[in-house]
Amino acid sequence: MLSLGEFQKRIDSFPKGYMDNFDYVWKWKIRVESNGHDHILDENHTREAYDRLRHILPRWQTYRNGDNSESLRTLKEVLNNISEEYNQLRKYTLLEFEDIPRETLEKIWHELGRAKEKGGNRNSDSNYFVISVTKPLLLMWGATPAFDSKVRQHMPKDYGVPKYFCKWSLDTWMRIMRQISTKLKNNEDTIKLLNKTSKELYGEKAVVPYGRFLDIYYWKGR
Numbered sequence: 001m002l003s004l005g006e007f008q009k010r011i012d013s014f015p016k017g018y019m020d021n022f023d024y025v026w027k028w029k030i031r032v033e034s035n036g037h038d039h040i041l042d043e044n045h046t047r048e049a050y051d052r053l054r055h056i057l058p059r060w061q062t063y064r065n066g067d068n069s070e071s072l073r074t075l076k077e078v079l080n081n082i083s084e085e086y087n088q089l090r091k092y093t094l095l096e097f098e099d100i101p102r103e104t105l106e107k108i109w110h111e112l113g114r115a116k117e118k119g120g121n122r123n124s125d126s127n128y129f130v131i132s133v134t135k136p137l138l139l140m141w142g143a144t145p146a147f148d149s150k151v152r153q154h155m156p157k158d159y160g161v162p163k164y165f166c167k168w169s170l171d172t173w174m175r176i177m178r179q180i181s182t183k184l185k186n187n188e189d190t191i192k193l194l195n196k197t198s199k200e201l202y203g204e205k206a207v208v209p210y211g212r213f214l215d216i217y218y219w220k221g222r
Contacts, residue, residue, distance in 0.1 A: 010217055029140065040086075049079060049140070058072070060146075068117055071120075071132075086108070086140065089141055097178060108133070116128065116129045130147045130167070138215060142212045146219075147161070150218075159179050
């Protein structure tokens with residue numbers, strides 16, 4: 001799936017600002033959640049989670065060209081609304097995607113998605129700008145690629161990624177995530193490589209952000 005040399009090359013050449021942005025959230029998440037009980041969207045940490053995300057997500061153009069002029073205000077409300085669902089989600093990595101309850105993903109999909117919608121409301125067909133969901137999740141969960149335009153263009157054809165459509169349904173995202181998860185689970189060498197990279201960057205006990213690493217790989221090219 002990935003070669004050691006090519007993956008290392010892409011990690012090394014990935015823009016430092018984007019690496020620092022992710023690490024600003026991810027290393028904090030590791031510290032907060034190290035005891036197994038606290039989490040970044042519990043009542044003691046949601047405010048800081050919001051403060052960290054609100055500085056990064058606009059830089060990542062998450063809400064550009066959206067219909068909600070108050071996207072960040074909506075995001076603050078959303079993070080409180082998905083605290084319970086995030087607490088469930090964080091127990092799974094990309095390798096266990098198939099085991100995540102659909103209702104958990106559905107609540108998160110609607111809530112994060114609506115931050116880019118008019119008035120911060122859910123839309124009628126449940127199709128949202130995919131990055132409005134995946135970029136916050138990449139930072140907080142690490143298991144999904146961001147699926148921005150570069151990543152969509154470079155992903156293999158057999159994933160069936162909509163390259164030119166940025167509004168996705170939950171089913172589309174879940175289908176692609178299942179395919180990525182299955183392919184990763186069937187490639188022990190890639191798993192070992194990503195585990196090794198995570199250990200070097202974030203420590204022995206840190207959750208491995210498989211989606212983040214795949215996002216970097218595809219962002220830099222096929």
